[in-house]
Amino acid sequence: MAQLQAADWVGIPAGHPFGLATLPYGVFSTADQQTQPRIGVAVGDKILDLTAATARLLPGRAHLFGEGTLNPFLAAGDGAWAQVRADLVTWLSGDTYRVAVEDLLVPAASATMHLPFAVADYVDFYASQHHASNVSQIFRPDGGGALAPSWLHQPTAYHGRAGTVIVSGTPVRRPYGQSRPEGADGPEFGPTSRLDFEAELGFVVGVPSQLGEAVAASRFHEYVFGVCLVNDWSARDLQAWETTPLGPFLGKSFGTTVSAWVVPLAALQHAIDYEVRINGHVVSRPPYATMHWSPAQMLAHLTANGAALRTGDLFASGTVSGPERGQRGSLIELSWNGSSPIELADGTSRAWLHDNDEVLITATARGADGERIGLGEAHGQVIPAQSPL
Amino acid sequence: MAQLQAADWVGIPAGHPFGLATLPYGVFSTADQQTQPRIGVAVGDKILDLTAATARLLPGRAHLFGEGTLNPFLAAGDGAWAQVRADLVTWLSGDTYRVAVEDLLVPAASATMHLPFAVADYVDFYASQHHASNVSQIFRPDGGGALAPSWLHQPTAYHGRAGTVIVSGTPVRRPYGQSRPEGADGPEFGPTSRLDFEAELGFVVGVPSQLGEAVAASRFHEYVFGVCLVNDWSARDLQAWETTPLGPFLGKSFGTTVSAWVVPLAALQHAIDYEVRINGHVVSRPPYATMHWSPAQMLAHLTANGAALRTGDLFASGTVSGPERGQRGSLIELSWNGSSPIELADGTSRAWLHDNDEVLITATARGADGERIGLGEAHGQVIPAQSPL
Numbered sequence: 196m197a198q199l200q201a202a203d204w205v206g207i208p209a210g211h212p213f214g215l216a217t218l219p220y221g222v223f224s225t226a227d228q229q230t231q232p233r234i235g236v237a238v239g240d241k242i243l244d245l246t247a248a249t250a251r252l253l254p255g256r257a258h259l260f261g262e263g264t265l266n267p268f269l270a271a272g273d274g275a276w277a278q279v280r281a282d283l284v285t286w287l288s289g290d291t292y293r294v295a296v297e298d299l300l301v302p303a304a305s306a307t308m309h310l311p312f313a314v315a316d317y318v319d320f321y322a323s324q325h326h327a328s329n330v331s332q333i334f335r336p337d338g339g340g341a342l343a344p345s346w347l348h349q350p351t352a353y354h355g356r357a358g359t360v361i362v363s364g365t366p367v368r369r370p371y372g373q374s375r376p377e378g379a380d381g382p383e384f385g386p387t388s389r390l391d392f393e394a395e396l397g398f399v400v401g402v403p404s405q406l407g408e409a410v411a412a413s414r415f416h417e418y419v420f421g422v423c424l425v426n427d428w429s430a431r432d433l434q435a436w437e438t439t440p441l442g443p444f445l446g447k448s449f450g451t452t453v454s455a456w457v458v459p460l461a462a463l464q465h466a467i468d469y470e471v472r473i474n475g476h477v478v479s480r481p482p483y484a485t486m487h488w489s490p491a492q493m494l495a496h497l498t499a500n501g502a503a504l505r506t507g508d509l510f511a512s513g514t515v516s517g518p519e520r521g522q523r524g525s526l527i528e529l530s531w532n533g534s535s536p537i538e539l540a541d542g543t544s545r546a547w548l549h550d551n552d553e554v555l556i557t558a559t560a561r562g563a564d565g566e567r568i569g570l571g572e573a574h575g576q577v578i579p580a581q582s583p584l
Numbered sequence: 585m586a587q588l589q590a591a592d593w594v595g596i597p598a599g600h601p602f603g604l605a606t607l608p609y610g611v612f613s614t615a616d617q618q619t620q621p622r623i624g625v626a627v628g629d630k631i632l633d634l635t636a637a638t639a640r641l642l643p644g645r646a647h648l649f650g651e652g653t654l655n656p657f658l659a660a661g662d663g664a665w666a667q668v669r670a671d672l673v674t675w676l677s678g679d680t681y682r683v684a685v686e687d688l689l690v691p692a693a694s695a696t697m698h699l700p701f702a703v704a705d706y707v708d709f710y711a712s713q714h715h716a717s718n719v720s721q722i723f724r725p726d727g728g729g730a731l732a733p734s735w736l737h738q739p740t741a742y743h744g745r746a747g748t749v750i751v752s753g754t755p756v757r758r759p760y761g762q763s764r765p766e767g768a769d770g771p772e773f774g775p776t777s778r779l780d781f782e783a784e785l786g787f788v789v790g791v792p793s794q795l796g797e798a799v800a801a802s803r804f805h806e807y808v809f810g811v812c813l814v815n816d817w818s819a820r821d822l823q824a825w826e827t828t829p830l831g832p833f834l835g836k837s838f839g840t841t842v843s844a845w846v847v848p849l850a851a852l853q854h855a856i857d858y859e860v861r862i863n864g865h866v867v868s869r870p871p872y873a874t875m876h877w878s879p880a881q882m883l884a885h886l887t888a889n890g891a892a893l894r895t896g897d898l899f900a901s902g903t904v905s906g907p908e909r910g911q912r913g914s915l916i917e918l919s920w921n922g923s924s925p926i927e928l929a930d931g932t933s934r935a936w937l938h939d940n941d942e943v944l945i946t947a948t949a950r951g952a953d954g955e956r957i958g959l960g961e962a963h964g965q966v967i968p969a970q971s972p973l
Contacts, residue, residue: 444741
């Protein structure tokens, strides 16, 4: 199959990660329109107003894009997903639809992006063996970094806070909480001094399942619509203090950033490569291909006990870390729990994130015909703590 | 203040736990009406159709009760909660409104109850020291049952699965999952053989909070609307195998039963006493007054890191267990991890729940003037496992 080519009038720069092979979906608004946010598709540096285009060209399908969130489209299932994608390619790859859609292309720079879907439940996995092994070595050095007994038998996961999933660009306030300073008997209450990021991949569930029925790994593509980038911000000192015996809670629940664009699975056939930057300086390049558990295995595990899926469920991979130091997807690994701060190109160093630091996670994949498939970005700036007292 | 007295025409039997001092809210439908479910208020053995009554008497307020879920009313805040409650008392305590509302009283026996609110995030605390200590002794007998280091410093909690919260009466399928048989090296995959209940109290958040801002314990009544009963069904063998290091996941996520009626905080001023029955036989009477952490402390902890609240958030107390054996709120404690099965009055015994067992959790509180305040019931029957393979 030849590489998909957008028509010249669409104006996609050569090699742009949002070419016709990507076509990610998001929710946007513009200052000049006072209506509720609309569904958009990123094409190069523009956004196609899919809500308006569908209302104009296919009004029978307008209900899928009329609620300011991707959820109705996510729930419509893989037949609808394929049809809409095919129509987008038709509209954008010739001149037939130029008159119908050209005026609905909006400069991305003029748009405000919103959370692309209403998050139902958020589950965070722990699917990188490199990450799990690093963390085990850091916290349990006496055990030689042994994984938990179940780790290699089933994907490990916990539920996170769906209500604090935020769209890329939203600032993240440094959280307060209890932690126990090294050597102290008891805890102190204050702003975290060990703020971290975690570069992850998120999977967005489209089609719900029935309570009491498991979903087989082989049916992954029927239920999961696409992926987004995730930064699972973590306060390591809060997390260490609270995590026994019920797992992470306040150390994770203050904010989880997702990219504004959800890339359909249809665009993804090959390995995804990440870059993580602090204040513009690359600090890691984690390769997704090194993950131990597959997303289909995660889905099967999540539902093996009969737990139902809902449209908008988000499950994330856990930190993506490769075998090399420069491939670690979190600061706790990069700085080895703060003991070996990393040097940034601006001459500063980081054991943990500072106030005003900007963390930018980006990723691209290789398309079926060699195209660059962009996964957008998960960006967040740390803003100073605010006392809850 | 004199005890609230319903008018005779309302027909509330003397001493009924759903008297005028209770007035709990739920969502119901009846076979003869094909409209979407309506908001109801339990009065004795009847349900007042609040959706219809409000449309008739106070149409300006109809939007609070028009969506088949309590969420719009929950979001309306404590002023609206107090006003609606005062109006209900007025309507039901004299003859003035008899003509306007008597035909909107529906026999509860003819109604189907639905999940009363759309659950946003579900958080489960661990606020009973008796329960935590029992569980610690069972799982870590060598440590003398010592609590985790943080337990007495802050309320321990984890996020559960909001999408599998089900209304009282919904059957619960015995879940499959991995567990490690005693003495075995590795896990097996099969139906849980250690199915348990946990009797808990749930707190229903009405008013949302801002991301990045903590909610003080003193503001509990502004944010939390009321309470429901919770059965946090647990598969102890799945839970034991998976819980290190990220906490419970599949061992808890297959179903969480809540009572159909949400009792407003306005009705509750005194201790809540529970009864747990298996197949009709009382197995435990846990007293809520023995809990270590208060719900206001739980709320403050939940938001101390800036995590936002949403309308419909549910946080539960964790298992309610008193100091006596007959006050333990779970089978793992009652049977001491299966080693001392409990005897039921029908001559059978239980280490864990059997297929077809019915678990019924009820509770009442004492009202300000000595009335019995009913908290309804959380009921569920275990149905046999279904292989996911």
